[in-house]
Amino acid sequence: MFIGTEKLTHTYMPGTPFANEALKEVTFQLKKGEIALVIGPSGSGKSTLIQHLNGLLKPTSGQVLFEGRTVGSDKAELLKLRKRIGLVFQMPEEQFFSETVYDEVAFAPRNLGFAENEVQTSVTGALQEVGLDPDALLDRHPFQLSSGQKRLVALAAVLSFKPEVLILDEPTAGLDSFSRANLFNLLAVLNRNTGLTILICTHHLDEAAALAETVFVLKQGRLVLNGPTSEIFSKREQLHKLGLGLPAVTEIMYWLAEEGLDVRTDIYTLEGARQEINKLKGRQEK
Amino acid sequence: MSRSITLGQYFPGRSLIHRMNPRLKILSLLVVLALLFSLQTYPGLAGLLVIVLAMITTTRVPFRYFLKGLRPIFYIALFALVIYFFFTSGGVVLLRVGFITVESEGVREGIFVILRLVTLVLFSLLLTLTTTPLSLTYGLGYFLRPLRYIGLPTEEVAMIMAIALRFIPTLMEESQRLMRAQVSRGADFETGSIFRRAKSLVPLIVPLFVSAFRRADELALAMEARGYRIGALRTRMHEDTIAPRDWAVLAVVVAMLVASLTLGL
Numbered sequence: 001m002f003i004g005t006e007k008l009t010h011t012y013m014p015g016t017p018f019a020n021e022a023l024k025e026v027t028f029q030l031k032k033g034e035i036a037l038v039i040g041p042s043g044s045g046k047s048t049l050i051q052h053l054n055g056l057l058k059p060t061s062g063q064v065l066f067e068g069r070t071v072g073s074d075k076a077e078l079l080k081l082r083k084r085i086g087l088v089f090q091m092p093e094e095q096f097f098s099e100t101v102y103d104e105v106a107f108a109p110r111n112l113g114f115a116e117n118e119v120q121t122s123v124t125g126a127l128q129e130v131g132l133d134p135d136a137l138l139d140r141h142p143f144q145l146s147s148g149q150k151r152l153v154a155l156a157a158v159l160s161f162k163p164e165v166l167i168l169d170e171p172t173a174g175l176d177s178f179s180r181a182n183l184f185n186l187l188a189v190l191n192r193n194t195g196l197t198i199l200i201c202t203h204h205l206d207e208a209a210a211l212a213e214t215v216f217v218l219k220q221g222r223l224v225l226n227g228p229t230s231e232i233f234s235k236r237e238q239l240h241k242l243g244l245g246l247p248a249v250t251e252i253m254y255w256l257a258e259e260g261l262d263v264r265t266d267i268y269t270l271e272g273a274r275q276e277i278n279k280l281k282g283r284q285e286k
Numbered sequence: 287m288s289r290s291i292t293l294g295q296y297f298p299g300r301s302l303i304h305r306m307n308p309r310l311k312i313l314s315l316l317v318v319l320a321l322l323f324s325l326q327t328y329p330g331l332a333g334l335l336v337i338v339l340a341m342i343t344t345t346r347v348p349f350r351y352f353l354k355g356l357r358p359i360f361y362i363a364l365f366a367l368v369i370y371f372f373f374t375s376g377g378v379v380l381l382r383v384g385f386i387t388v389e390s391e392g393v394r395e396g397i398f399v400i401l402r403l404v405t406l407v408l409f410s411l412l413l414t415l416t417t418t419p420l421s422l423t424y425g426l427g428y429f430l431r432p433l434r435y436i437g438l439p440t441e442e443v444a445m446i447m448a449i450a451l452r453f454i455p456t457l458m459e460e461s462q463r464l465m466r467a468q469v470s471r472g473a474d475f476e477t478g479s480i481f482r483r484a485k486s487l488v489p490l491i492v493p494l495f496v497s498a499f500r501r502a503d504e505l506a507l508a509m510e511a512r513g514y515r516i517g518a519l520r521t522r523m524h525e526d527t528i529a530p531r532d533w534a535v536l537a538v539v540v541a542m543l544v545a546s547l548t549l550g551l
Contacts (some may be wrong), residue, residue: 017298056466087470095467097492107489111472129473143496157471 002083002197003053003165004029007062007199010048014060022048024221025062030165032082035191035198035211037229040218041243046201048092049218050167054087066211086163090170092154093147101127101145102138105157112161125147126160127153130186147155148179153181159190165197166190172204207245209268230266249273256280289506295355295414297347302531303415304345304484310423312531317414317539321546322406330551331401331449337409347415357409421526423447442516449505457498464493 009100010023022045030036046156048219051057053069055078064071071081089095098104105123114122124134130152137145142153153173168187172180180208186206190196191211198260202208209215215232220243225232233250235241245251246268251265253276263276298304303311318334325331342352376391414422427444434440465475468489475486545551 019529051466054470056470082472087467089463089470090465092467094497095464095471095489095493096496097489107473108471111474189380 001065001068002032003031003067005049005052005062006065008049008052008059008064009061010045010052010057011060012048012054014235022221023052026218026221026223027062028216029195030199030214032197033191033195034213035187035200036214036216037205037208037212038118038199038216038218039203039205039244043220044218045221045229046218048221050087050169050199051203053165054085055081058085072191077232078099079112084160084163085165085167086156086158086161088158088166088168088171090173092157093150095154096142096150099141100138100275101140101153104142104153105160108157110141113159122162123156126156129159129190131182132153132156133255148174148175151175153177155186162216163196165199168198169201170203172202172207181202184208184211187211190215205245205247206249209250210270210274219243227251229268233268234266236265266285294353296418297345297351299343299346299416301416301424303341303412306535307417307423307526307528307532308417308524309428310528310536311413311417312422312425312429314328314536314539315409317536319406321539321543322402322409324543324546325402325551328398330546331405333397334403335401335408338405338412341412342408345412345416349504350406351415352411355415356407359403362410364405365462366399366403367396370399372379373395400434419451420448423451424522424526440515453501456501457494458495461490464490494521 005026005028007025007027008023009025010022011023012018012022019182026049026059028044038049048057052059055064055073058073066081066085071077096104098107099183102123106119107128109119109122123138125136127134128233132149132152137149137153145153150232157169171187172183175183184204187198187200188211191198198211200208202231212229215226215229216223217232217239224242225235225238233246236246236250236254239246246254249266249272250268253263254265255264255271257265261280265281267276268275322331322334322344325334342349366380371388371392372386374392374395375387375389376498378390379387380390380393381388417425423444425442427447428440428444430440469475473486475483475490477483
């Protein structure tokens with residue numbers, strides 16, 4: 001196991017009338033180099049879970065594991081952990097505070113003890129990784145960029161310290177469909193080229209499902225389903241009961257099957273759907 | 287993610303005191319305060335102390351919240367005690383140290399004053415612990431209304447206070463989120479010299495200001511879109527209703543005040 005949790009429970013404001021158990025005995029694990037999704041209705045504990053993976057919250061009970069070891073609360077150890085696990089918050093461009101894109105992206109490497117010449121190469125490297133042109137952007141004010149560019153700069157600000165795990169909380173919230181597709185595509189490329197382990201919390205299943213090997217479903221703080229992507233999305237009734245939808249392609253395949261056509265329903269990519277429909281056509285022509 | 291942060295002192299509950307109309311609750315408190323200062327005898331004060339303790343029990347607010355509220359007056363009480371013990375004369379001499387004497391009249395009055403102070407704070411806490419800050423604001427705003435006739439924009443002041451109260455938890459939540467986000471980028475808010483720590487707050491304060499201004503902008507737009515105008519008369523979505531039992535409470539405390547004045551308790 002690379003990273004995961006063991007019976008992780010988290011209660012906000014324990015011992016007050018506002019106490020709220022956000023996670024209940026969640027046990028899950030990620031393999032090195034995989035892309036996984038965390039899905040679940042709002043308030044199901046997704047954000048709480050991923051903040052634990054970065055040591056930002058302390059478990060009420062249970063533990064967070066990284067490379068088979070329990071993550072402690074020692075400060076130096078946490079800093080080491082954060083160097084290896086990058087966390088992109090929801091709406092990460094709201095954290096911007098620097099006057100130039102360079103300083104913004106350089107913030108984390110500087111904090112994490114990179115030498116200034118390393119900082120420089122890591123900043124330009126990270127911007128290139130997200131498909132931005134460093135020469136055109138480095139001296140710009142981050143607030144002047146378009147919202148799509150801002151999101152990419154925010155992503156670069158985390159990639160700049162070369163984490164081995166990238167965790168993203170709703171990375172495409174508030175983006176237009178083009179930027180959304182671009183961002184998911186970028187994550188797929190990063191994973192393929194560098195073996196980066198990626199965990200994504202998202203509501204945009206249409207694009208995200210195609211990337212993921214594994215899906216975790218949270219509901220009211222409990223891990224209610226987990227397994228390979230095709231298996232999870234074949235549990236249509238159960239997902240609907242949980243208040244979750246399917247990727248549009250999967251839903252369409254179900255409709256076709258309900259119309260009596262002989263198609264598979266565990267399809268969650270456009271490419272898979274195209275193949276199934278071609279098979280149908282082939283059979284009809286015979 | 288609805289993670290409420292305790293603001294002010296409100297402790298949620300469903301007791302009769304929680305549900306009492308905030309305006310009458312404030313008015314009743316004022317009468318009780320007047321009563322407290324009209325009481326001159328131990329039996330009267332003890333009676334009132336028993337009443338407030340009984341009321342506290344019915345609210346189901348844990349007593350430690352009241353103790354926490356009493357803490358700030360500890361030193362004032364101690365100071366008052368010293369003054370009364372050493373500087374009030376009369377009665378039997380209880381203690382003599384050099385030229386300083388403690389006499390029984392001083393002890394009697396000192397303890398009386400402290401009990402009165404404790405009762406006063408307990409009654410005030412009873413109001414603030416069982417009333418949401420928003421109801422409290424609107425309640426106070428109601429009593430300030432007459433000031434409108436001398437040109438004070440009381441409605442607007444109440445609105446400003448209500449908005450400020452509404453956004454304190456939001457901004458607190460936001461600053462917590464920002465802090466975590468910057469910590470995940472390796473920021474350190476806790477170590478280093480004061481100068482270093484002040485500098486390390488920049489990544490927190492700048493985004494907080496940016497979002498506060500954005501929120502203010504959005505709120506202004508939303509309010510105007512719904513027809514908000516300065517100086518216009520407004521109604522509230524949740525008009526607070528005054529139940530007969532609310533009047534009854536006020537009547538009882540007024541009766542107690544009259545009784546204490548006429549009977550000389």
